[in-house]
Amino acid sequence: SPHSTPLQDIRNTVGNIPMEWYQDFPHIGYDLEGKRIYKPIRNKDELDMFLEKMENPDYWRTVQDKMTGADIKLTDEQVDLVHRLQKGQFGDVHFNPYEPAVDFFTHEVMIHPVTNRPADKRSFIPSLIEKEKVSKLVHAIKMGWIKPRKPKDDTPTYYDLWAHEDPNSILGRHKMHVPAPKMKLPGHEESYNPPPEYLLSEEEKLAWEQQEPAERKLPVVPQQYRCLRAVPAYARFIHERFERCLDLYLCPRQRKMRVNVDPEDLIPKLPKPRDLQPFPTTQALVYRGHTSLVRCLSISPSGQWLVSGSDDCTVRFWEVCTARCMKTLPVGGVVKSVAWNPNPTVCLVAICVEQSVLLVNPCLGDKLLYGATDQLLESYAAPEEERVQPVQWVTATGEEHSKGVRLLIQHSKAVKQVTWHGKGDYFASVVSDNSNMQVLIHQTSKRWSQNPFRKSKGLVQCVLFHPIRPYFFVATQRYVRIYNLLKQELTKKLMTNCKWVSSMAIHPGGDNIICGSYDSKLAWFDLDLSTRPYQLLRHHKRALRSVAFHRHYPLFASGSDDGTVIVCHGMVYNDLLQNPLLVPVKVLKGHVMTLDLGILDVLFHPTQPWVFSSGADGTVRLYT
Numbered sequence: 001s002p003h004s005t006p007l008q009d010i011r012n013t014v015g016n017i018p019m020e021w022y023q024d025f026p027h028i029g030y031d032l033e034g035k036r037i038y039k040p041i042r043n044k045d046e047l048d049m050f051l052e053k054m055e056n057p058d059y060w061r062t063v064q065d066k067m068t069g070a071d072i073k074l075t076d077e078q079v080d081l082v083h084r085l086q087k088g089q090f091g092d093v094h095f096n097p098y099e100p101a102v103d104f105f106t107h108e109v110m111i112h113p114v115t116n117r118p119a120d121k122r123s124f125i126p127s128l129i130e131k132e133k134v135s136k137l138v139h140a141i142k143m144g145w146i147k148p149r150k151p152k153d154d155t156p157t158y159y160d161l162w163a164h165e166d167p168n169s170i171l172g173r174h175k176m177h178v179p180a181p182k183m184k185l186p187g188h189e190e191s192y193n194p195p196p197e198y199l200l201s202e203e204e205k206l207a208w209e210q211q212e213p214a215e216r217k218l219p220v221v222p223q224q225y226r227c228l229r230a231v232p233a234y235a236r237f238i239h240e241r242f243e244r245c246l247d248l249y250l251c252p253r254q255r256k257m258r259v260n261v262d263p264e265d266l267i268p269k270l271p272k273p274r275d276l277q278p279f280p281t282t283q284a285l286v287y288r289g290h291t292s293l294v295r296c297l298s299i300s301p302s303g304q305w306l307v308s309g310s311d312d313c314t315v316r317f318w319e320v321c322t323a324r325c326m327k328t329l330p331v332g333g334v335v336k337s338v339a340w341n342p343n344p345t346v347c348l349v350a351i352c353v354e355q356s357v358l359l360v361n362p363c364l365g366d367k368l369l370y371g372a373t374d375q376l377l378e379s380y381a382a383p384e385e386e387r388v389q390p391v392q393w394v395t396a397t398g399e400e401h402s403k404g405v406r407l408l409i410q411h412s413k414a415v416k417q418v419t420w421h422g423k424g425d426y427f428a429s430v431v432s433d434n435s436n437m438q439v440l441i442h443q444t445s446k447r448w449s450q451n452p453f454r455k456s457k458g459l460v461q462c463v464l465f466h467p468i469r470p471y472f473f474v475a476t477q478r479y480v481r482i483y484n485l486l487k488q489e490l491t492k493k494l495m496t497n498c499k500w501v502s503s504m505a506i507h508p509g510g511d512n513i514i515c516g517s518y519d520s521k522l523a524w525f526d527l528d529l530s531t532r533p534y535q536l537l538r539h540h541k542r543a544l545r546s547v548a549f550h551r552h553y554p555l556f557a558s559g560s561d562d563g564t565v566i567v568c569h570g571m572v573y574n575d576l577l578q579n580p581l582l583v584p585v586k587v588l589k590g591h592v593m594t595l596d597l598g599i600l601d602v603l604f605h606p607t608q609p610w611v612f613s614s615g616a617d618g619t620v621r622l623y624t
Contacts, residue, residue: 273585280623287620294614309335343424516544559599591615
């Protein structure tokens with residue numbers, strides 16, 4: 001064709017491939033010698049393009065060759081060809097689409113046929129293939145595989161819209177239809193010939209007429225007629241029909257839907273207690289010896305020794321498995337709190353007596369252990385310069401030392417609680433005061449005390465150290481504040497929803513705490529969930545004095561003034577999406593109510609599923 005590109009233009013030998021493959025290369029293909037064809041340098045920006053468009057008269061007929069990347073100016077013939085193709089005409093100028101048609105098969109009969117082929121033989125022989133097909137179809141019809149077409153049914157079809165309707169969801173108005181109350185059928189008194197006892201006497205008739213229509217027992221006065229023909233028209237007929245119609249259309253008929261709930265379904269499905277064993281069920285031992293109420297208990301980390309403090313001004317040390325009193329330590333004051341050091345390598349008990357905390361070495365069990373404890377305390381070297389402390393650390397003198405007292409930490413006011421940190425070096429004490437000096441933290445190894453709080457946030461009831469992280473829990477009357485000891489800031493403030501918190505215990509995992517209160521409620525907090533209680537348990541009848549968690553088993557217990565210990569199963573799951581399961585499993589009784597007080601302290605054994613309780617009756621009881 002004359003419009004094809006001249007031969008020297010077929011320089012690029014890469015063939016029919018997408019030219020985008022060469023986009024990131026400086027060349028655009030290879031010529032016949034195999035040398036690279038480099039792209040022309042294109043560094044025109046939009047402004048250059050615009051200027052060229054304005055100044056170059058041939059800009060409109062310049063196109064870029066995809067194969068070589070060069071700009072080519074179209075000739076006049078090429079421009080004409082483009083125009084023709086755009087209009088939908090033929091590319092060749094000389095082609096005439098409207099030439100006269102040659103009428104090959106004309107109406108005139110010619111001498112010679114257009115084609116002179118002899119006819120096929122198959123055109124006049126019956127087809128064998130067709131015969132085979134027909135015989136197959138006949139066989140299929142005989143066998144009943146092919147059914148002849150059914151005649152079309154021309155009767156119009158109607159659909160029943162409600163045929164497949166669910167009988168329970170019939171249209172609302174039909175469903176809610178309340179049938180009209182039926183009228184009372186006439187009785188003997190309406191009869192035209194009632195029995196004589198139904199007929200009224202003159203006085204009764206007078207009384208009936210004087211009554212209000214609503215108060216009358218009978219709607220009509222019974223009357224006697226000889227026969228049915230003698231009965232006159234009923235005077236009140238239209239009146240009664242009209243009233244009946246009024247009743248029907250003014251009656252506010254409404255269906256009261258009763259909610260049928262099985263009361264069993266409202267009770268939460270809790271597992272049976274016997275599936276949640278082991279938990280303490282029976283009273284095994286009673287530790288007798290105190291002559292007044294036993295306020296506080298603590299147990300050694302090994303679980304072999306128990307210490308109890310009482311209002312009879314003594315502290316007693318017991319052997320757990322035999323209930324034998326190993327030692328009695330007179331301390332000269334009411335014992336408010338005792339705490340055994342949780343560190344198993346140290347044998348040391350902290351005791352709150354009036355205005356001081358005594359650190360006592362009970363000298364029980366392994367001689368190496370309590371000997372090493374004494375050596376540890378004696379190895380303390382006082383610092384050169386005296387530091388100002390909120391309390392005084394005093395080393396015990398001869399007589400006290402022989403009893404086992406090693407150190408006295410003397411406070412300015414009465415001390416009501418002492419608690420150890422899990423590592424066993426630090427302990428905290430709570431003072432009965434309403435200033436900012438209520439809570440003090442002491443370090444035994446350095447004999448150093450500090451006051452962590454600048455200002456008072458209310459009356460502190462009790463404090464606790466977090467078992468794993470550096471958090472410190474402070475319970476006031478209504479709130480529990482959680483402080484971060486490292487950052488020295490308030491982390492959380494829990495609303496207990498109780499009027500007066502009495503005690504607090506923390507789950508060994510550290511994410512759940514329970515608080516007992518004097519308004520007989522026990523609040524379980526999930527610290528990851530909310531600052532409000534996850535559950536409030538109201539199992540006790542009277543004030544709760546003490547709550548405790550078991551270190552290994554999913555158990556917690558609460559002791560109350562009603563003289564019972566309630567043991568609950570409290571399972572905390574590792575899966576954060578699953579809420580804790582709290583199930584009360586056992587009510588333990590045994591303590592005698594004294595001075596309107598019941599149980600003052602509860603405590604779990606460190607390893608066994610046993611619980612100790614101390615009561616106002618002067619006994620300590622072990623339930624196993």
